[in-house]
Amino acid sequence: MDNIVIIGAGLAGATAAHTLRKEGFDGGITLVGAEEHHPYIRPPLSKGFLAGNEDEGSLLPYPVDSYAEKRIDFLPRETAEQLDREAGEVRLASGKTMKYGQLLLATGATPRSLPISGADLPGVHCLRTLEDSKELREALVNNAYEQHDRRVVLVGSGWIGLEVAATARTLGAEVAVLGKDKIPLEGVLGAELGTVFLDRHRKAGVTFHPETSAAGITAANGRASGVVTDSGLELPADLVVIAVGVTPNTELAEAAGLTIQNGILTDQSMRTSDPRIFAAGDVANPFHPVLGEHQRSEHWANAINTGKVAAKAMLGKPAVLNHIPYFYTDQFDLGMEYSGYGPLARDAKVVARGDTSSGEFIAFWVIPVSSDKGRVVAGMNVNIWDVQGPIKALIRQENEVNLQQLADLSVPLDSL
Ligand SMILES: Cc1cc2nc3c(=O)[nH]c(=O)nc-3n(C[C@H](O)[C@H](O)[C@H](O)COP(=O)(O)OP(=O)(O)OC[C@H]3O[C@@H](n4cnc5c(N)ncnc54)[C@H](O)[C@@H]3O)c2cc1C
Missing domain, CATH: 3.50.50.60 (FAD/NAD(P)-binding domain)
Known part of the structure; x- marks a missing residue:
């Protein structure tokens, strides 16, 4: 059947829906979302929006009109309650049943609660x-x-x-x-x-x-x-x-018998243990070919990347999640971006480019290969902008770099 149902109208689900159209898919797309809003991004909820500096409009990754324009049938306030893989059907809380040709699970995650007295008090x-x-x-x-x-x-x-x-x-x-x-x-x-x-x-x-x-x-x-x-x-x-922290929303997938392991386990193309079902975003635990292991990520860029990969893979196009993981934060006047492979960075040496106490620097995580050379596996820029390109290039190239030059502000990053 030539129709795709997406469960979860967050950033991953919305990105997948729009990517399907961009990639030329002409069949039906249904986007089912438990919340009442059109898909929105969450990072400002703890920053600019929370501070009262940003309005709701700025949270939209796609304009409200784009769903109708792209023929994406968006069903807000609808929760998928049951998945029947044999029948290829999803049952919604409203009683509606929907057939799917392929299904994407982009159900996100839920904040962990604390089992302590008073946790449910007002305030x-x-x-x-x-x-x-x-x-x-x-x-x-x-x-x-x-x-x-x-x-x-x-x-x-x-x-x-x-x-x-x-x-x-x-x-x-x-x-x-x-x-x-x-x-x-x-x-x-x-x-x-x-x-x-x-x-x-x-x-x-x-x-x-x-x-x-x-x-x-x-x-x-x-x-x-x-x-x-x-x-x-x-x-x-x-x-x-x-x-x-959060817990991935795997209940639907688990009850339907999909493989669950710290999220919904997928291959590098976001395909679950059922070839007709894909997963993306916070809920997915994809195999990362560079790391050679599964890595679940709870970040904005991951929701976009996995949404795109899943959509392309659903259309039978070559698509692999080989992106370098990326995230950012803003706290007071510290703006930071990080790219890299966390599991590799854990055992790496930190090389600072600039004074880390100055509030403006780049830090690299490097696996040393000799006393003066190493391989960059992650990099973070704090209050220095437009350097993510060269940082990612250093991580991608996998060549050894001279550590002294890496730390030297006078040596351009793209010359390393
Ligand atoms: C306050 C906050 C700040 C953040 N800041 C940053 C940041 O600075 N940088 C960064 O990289 N990342 C940040 N993140 C993380 C980022 O927002 C998430 O990684 C991203 O939202 C994941 O997108 P998603 O689509 O996978 O899931 P979600 O955004 O959680 O969307 C999933 C949607 O699915 C719906 N759903 C669940 N189950 C069902 C069901 N059965 N039927 C129908 N709908 C269902 C949910 O209601 C939800 O709307 C932040 C997150 C939060 C909460």
Whole structure:
């Protein structure tokens, strides 16, 4: 049957739908989304949108009209509840049943909750959807809560926790962050570069509680009033934001018997264990040919890349996910882009180009091959722009580079 059904109207699903048309597919495309909105991007929800500097329109990756123009049948407020692979059918919560020729699962991920007392009190937030961000913004920007000093406690010191901390602090709130790591972002960036972000937050007045978890949330007047830590501290809070990672939304795929392993397992063309079914975005765990292993990624660029690869592969075109993973963050005046292979960077040496304490530098992760040469596996630019091209080229070329030259600001990156 010449029709494609896409479950999940986030960035991955929307990208796949538009790519199918761009690649000349003329059959039916149905895009099923549980949310009421046209597909939107999430990064601003913890940054510019949360701060009140960006409006809803700026969140759209494709204009609202483009769905009708491209003959993409968009079904908002519809949740796929059951997948019958033998019949090639999806059943929606509304009772509607849809036949598919091929299916794409782009169901994204859900914030993890914390099994602690008080986690469901008013004043306790998580952040994934536009509504979540609006609620938080209402509290932070418009002082929606009465009797507050706007004390915010962030549980979780990953990307989203730190971004919300930065936004809340910029808006004038008193902010404390609890994190399991000794240094935030240490797992991804290593201690030295994690400290760059830690120092920036501290400079802005954010308080950090490293190697600390939340043990419970206290209540006063029917809403959250503080966080009790596992070290016995009691931190007063008017707002608590829980940002302790996400879980991929695999229920539909799992119940249908697809192979699940840290997400929906796919090959390098985003095909699942059922050849008629593909997966993309946060929910997919694709095989990456460069790494030689599966790697699930929870980033904006991955949603776009995997959406495109899945769409092309569905049309029988050659398509392989061989992109260098990329992500970015903005915290206070630190804007950062990172490209590279995280699993390889874990054992690599960091080579800084510029002073890391200056707030403007590039850092490379290099696998040394001799005392003065190495292979670049990742690179991050902080407040230096338009260098992602040369950074990616260095990672892609797999040649050995001279480490002294790599660190030398006077040697152009594209000459290495
Ligand atoms: C606050 C925030 C800030 C972020 N900042 C950055 C950043 O700075 N840089 C970066 O690289 N990445 C960032 N990300 C990550 C990035 O937004 C995600 O990787 C991206 O949204 C994943 O897109 P997706 O389409 O796979 O999933 P999602 O965006 O989660 O979309 C999936 C959609 O599927 C729907 N759905 C689920 N199940 C069903 C079903 N059964 N039936 C119908 N619909 C269903 C969901 O409701 C959802 O709308 C951020 C994420 C958040 C939440």
